[in-house]
Amino acid sequence: xxxxxxxxxxxxxxxxxxxxxxxxxxxxxxxxxxxxxxxxxxxxxxxxxxxxxxxxxxxxxxxxxxxxxxxxxxxxxxxxxxxxxxxxxxxxxxxxxxxxxxxxxxxxxxxxxxxxxxxxxxxxxxxxxxxxxxxxxxxxxxxxxxxxxxxxxxxxxxxxxxxxxxxxxxxxxxxxxxxxxxxxxxxxxxxxxxxxxxxxxxxxxxxxxxxxxxxxxxxxxxxxxxxxxxxxxxxxxxxx
Amino acid sequence: xxxxxxxxxxxxxxxxxxxxxxxxxxxxxxxxxxxxxxxxxxxxxxxxxxxxxxxxxxxxxxxxxxxxxxxxxxxxxxxxxxxxxxxxxxxxxxxxxxxxxxxxxxxxxxxxxxxxxxxxxxxxxxxxxxxxxxxxxxxxxxxxxxxxxxxxxxxxxxxxxxxxxxxxxxxxxxxxxxxxxxxxxxxxxxxxxxxxxxxxxxxxxxx
Numbered sequence: 001x002x003x004x005x006x007x008x009x010x011x012x013x014x015x016x017x018x019x020x021x022x023x024x025x026x027x028x029x030x031x032x033x034x035x036x037x038x039x040x041x042x043x044x045x046x047x048x049x050x051x052x053x054x055x056x057x058x059x060x061x062x063x064x065x066x067x068x069x070x071x072x073x074x075x076x077x078x079x080x081x082x083x084x085x086x087x088x089x090x091x092x093x094x095x096x097x098x099x100x101x102x103x104x105x106x107x108x109x110x111x112x113x114x115x116x117x118x119x120x121x122x123x124x125x126x127x128x129x130x131x132x133x134x135x136x137x138x139x140x141x142x143x144x145x146x147x148x149x150x151x152x153x154x155x156x157x158x159x160x161x162x163x164x165x166x167x168x169x170x171x172x173x174x175x176x177x178x179x180x181x182x183x184x185x186x187x188x189x190x191x192x193x194x195x196x197x198x199x200x201x202x203x204x205x206x207x208x209x210x211x212x213x214x215x216x217x218x219x220x221x222x223x224x225x226x227x228x229x230x231x232x233x234x235x236x237x238x239x240x
Numbered sequence: 241x242x243x244x245x246x247x248x249x250x251x252x253x254x255x256x257x258x259x260x261x262x263x264x265x266x267x268x269x270x271x272x273x274x275x276x277x278x279x280x281x282x283x284x285x286x287x288x289x290x291x292x293x294x295x296x297x298x299x300x301x302x303x304x305x306x307x308x309x310x311x312x313x314x315x316x317x318x319x320x321x322x323x324x325x326x327x328x329x330x331x332x333x334x335x336x337x338x339x340x341x342x343x344x345x346x347x348x349x350x351x352x353x354x355x356x357x358x359x360x361x362x363x364x365x366x367x368x369x370x371x372x373x374x375x376x377x378x379x380x381x382x383x384x385x386x387x388x389x390x391x392x393x394x395x396x397x398x399x400x401x402x403x404x405x406x407x408x409x410x411x412x413x414x415x416x417x418x419x420x421x422x423x424x425x426x427x428x429x430x431x432x433x434x435x436x437x438x439x440x441x442x443x444x445x446x447x
Contacts, residue, residue, distance in 0.1 A: 124267045141263045141266065141267055142263075143264060157285075159259060160260060160263050161258065161259070161263070162260075187285060188285050190248075190259045192258045203285065205249070240249060
């Protein structure tokens with residue numbers, strides 16, 4: 001995006017503006033942008049909203065920002081309570097460290113979740129890493145999926161090359177039944193290298209499958225190797 | 241075209257690709273979403289593919305991925321991405337994309353243009369393909385162009401198929417969108433059935 005002639009838009013406190021092309025857009029307070037917005041830098045601190053599509057190089061929502069439309073761009077960060085009503089499609093990185101809701105697909109090169117993410121349909125990336133919770137309504141697909149579970153996460157399907165799901169550390173507190181379950185629930189997992197813990201799935205298919213503690217799996221189909229922890233429940237497994 | 245399906249497991253076995261590759265190609269849209277057909281079987285959910293199409297596509301990807309990056313491949317295989325291409329009349333002839341005969345017919349029907357953007361190029365290409373194969377006559381070619389002209393703008397955006405039906409020497413030309421089976425009466429014969437999407441792919445590999 002060239003930014004030769006474009007100005008900046010800053011709304012402090014209450015205020016609203018129409019959309020358009022800008023260099024920097026900052027919404028501090030309750031700023032509202034009506035219409036599609038295209039800018040190089042977007043920052044929303046407070047409870048700002050964009051009523052339209054947002055196209056941005058680097059965007060960040062740190063308050064409870066809303067985009068009522070789709071987001072397209074390079075990098076995007078949600079630190080507070082952000083929501084995007086349609087899909088998000090990024091060339092580079094998506095960072096979610098608060099709680100966020102995405103009403104469509106999420107596509108990025110790299111996705112990192114540290115808080116809680118709700119994605120209505122598919123989630124696609126080259127690298128997907130979660131140290132939090134997620135609820136994905138469709139397929140989670142990435143080359144490398146690295147998940148550390150905290151609480152409950154769900155996805156309809158997971159597919160990729162290497163998939164690592166780690167449950168929480170086992171220690172003294174395991175003596176008490178935890179109030180919140182640590183579990184990933186998914187119907188189908190397919191990948192080449194699979195290492196699963198605390199996962200509940202109907203079907204797991206892969207080349208090298210390693211089922212760790214706390215798993216409940218109805219059927220495992222593997223090509224080369226299959227390992228199963230004593231603490232896991234696998235109803236049926238077969239080599240194909 | 242056969243409607244035979246192949247399960248994902250069999251597909252991976254047959255082609256020797258991995259889950260990782262399959263999902264990567266799906267993400268890059270090298271394998272279109274609508275080819276992933278979900279069905280429940282007694283072992284749970286499984287995904288199936290139209291066998292012929294997916295095998296051909298994977299073959300294509302594997303043969304070209306040595307020389308092209310995945311993104312370039314996606315560009316090549318996606319139907320709408322070549323919209324920016326524009327070629328002049330001379331270039332078209334010089335590079336043997338279409339024959340002079342079809343080009344002349346197109347020009348007499350649609351008026352003279354110096355350069356051809358992709359959507360027009362596609363029309364000439366389809367015309368040329370059918371004329372050169374001897375499937376249609378010049379008159380039928382004119383009819384075909386008329387049909388394609390009606391559909392301009394939306395051509396190739398979905399599962400368009402071109403049909404030519406002949407009865408007692410009279411031809412009708414139809415452009416249908418997503419029809420699986422077509423049944424005609426006994427006296428009629430479907431002489432041409434052509435998927436617009438496959439024409440687009442073919443044209444692009446020629447460009």
